[in-house]
Amino acid sequence: MKVKKVPQRMCTGCMEMKPKKELIRVVRTKEGELSVDLTGKKNGRGAYICRNLECLEKAFKAKRLQRNLEVSISDEIYNRLKEEIQDDR
Template sequence: MKVKKIPMRMCTGCMEMKPKKELIRVVKNKEGEISLDLVGKKPGRGAYVCRSAECLEKAFKTKRLSRNLETAISVEIYEDLQKAVVHE
């Protein structure tokens, strides 16, 4: 039987490779709008963050999330991410 490959992505906070399903995706669409993609299916450039407050804090402070998406991240998106992390 063939073993199914698990897609891995790097967290922008801790810089560790983790299974895609364990991470929250932040996506930038063609219009430049930033949104959360909890399903992982939205089109656009994506960056991933662990479901932990420390990783989110680190990704925001070091501006890695902004750099990966090539745009500034608004405070509203950061707050939405904090809510998504808290509810997990």
């Protein structure tokens, strides 16, 4: 049997490589709109974050999400990410 390769992505908070399915994706579309992509399939530039509040805080304080997505992150998106992480617990 062939072993299936699991796609890995880097969390922008803790900078660790993790399986893609364990992370939340934030997407910037060509129009510059930001959204939380739970499917992982939306078109656009994506950045990944762990389902951990500490990672979200680190990424937000260091402005890593903003740098990766090349756009400023609104409080609305930040709060949506926070809610998504808290819902998983």
